[in-house]
Amino acid sequence: MIIFASYNGCNLLLKEELLPEYVMEKLGNVPGIPGVFLATIFAAVLSSISSGLNSLAAVTLGDFVKSWFDANLIDRKCVQIARFFCILYGVLITSLTCIPHFLANSLQAVLSLFSVTCGPILGMFILGLFVPFANSNGALYGGISSLLFSIYLFIGFYMFDNTVQKNIFNQSLSCGYNSTNITTKINKTPFPNSISYEWYGLIAVSITFIVGCLISLATKPNKIDQIDKKYINESLLR
Numbered sequence: 001m002i003i004f005a006s007y008n009g010c011n012l013l014l015k016e017e018l019l020p021e022y023v024m025e026k027l028g029n030v031p032g033i034p035g036v037f038l039a040t041i042f043a044a045v046l047s048s049i050s051s052g053l054n055s056l057a058a059v060t061l062g063d064f065v066k067s068w069f070d071a072n073l074i075d076r077k078c079v080q081i082a083r084f085f086c087i088l089y090g091v092l093i094t095s096l097t098c099i100p101h102f103l104a105n106s107l108q109a110v111l112s113l114f115s116v117t118c119g120p121i122l123g124m125f126i127l128g129l130f131v132p133f134a135n136s137n138g139a140l141y142g143g144i145s146s147l148l149f150s151i152y153l154f155i156g157f158y159m160f161d162n163t164v165q166k167n168i169f170n171q172s173l174s175c176g177y178n179s180t181n182i183t184t185k186i187n188k189t190p191f192p193n194s195i196s197y198e199w200y201g202l203i204a205v206s207i208t209f210i211v212g213c214l215i216s217l218a219t220k221p222n223k224i225d226q227i228d229k230k231y232i233n234e235s236l237l238r
Contacts, residue, residue, distance in 0.1 A: 053086045057089065111197060112197040116151060116200055119203070119204020120143040123209050123212070124143050124208055131213055134221070135219065135220065137216065142211040
């Protein structure tokens with residue numbers, strides 16, 4: 001709200017520089033504040049990345065390495081393998097940091113990817129919890145269909161989207177007194193790539209649920225009396 005009140009009415013073309021611009025403009029004259037601001041961002045980012053890398057390494061070790069090679073690995077060997085995968089994933093993630101430079105809005109891209117990847121997973125959980133006849137084929141093909149369509153929406157949006165224009169004349173976010181008006185031609189993004197990224201999660205869940213139900217019905221659906229009651233919603237059994 002404070003930033004909105006400070007820049008209300010300004011034509012801010014570089015939206016991702018809004019927060020650091022505010023810090024340097026309003027608080028830059030206070031010694032230590034810019035450094036504390038930068039340290040806070042790094043601390044928050046590194047804490048999230050470290051936990052994510054440890055989780056990826058642990059899942060890779062438990063679900064792939066132990067099942068493919070030897071399930072009775074000694075603890076010392078497991079620690080070494082986990083450290084290797086942690087470094088490997090760290091290098092891979094660091095190498096992907098150049099991608100946001102080519103995207104118009106990094107935050108939108110991150111939220112879109114989150115919806116693309118987590119939507120099918122949530123859909124499979126809902127399918128298994130609320131549909132007693134759902135089977136593994138329905139969950140598998142429903143999740144794959146949802147993931148592929150979500151990826152198509154995500155990639156297509158950035159391939160056809162031409163609405164974001166870079167300001168090549170002035171890279172400052174300051175509110176100047178120049179009232180120049182620049183007319184820019186905007187090409188309309190075709191449907192369905194024009195769908196807002198905020199709908200990706202709901203679309204992914206819906207596709208997983210619908211396709212999963214259809215595939216389950218077509219490929220020998222589970223019988224209610226053969227299902228462990230603790231894995232589904234009890235209200236559906238009444």
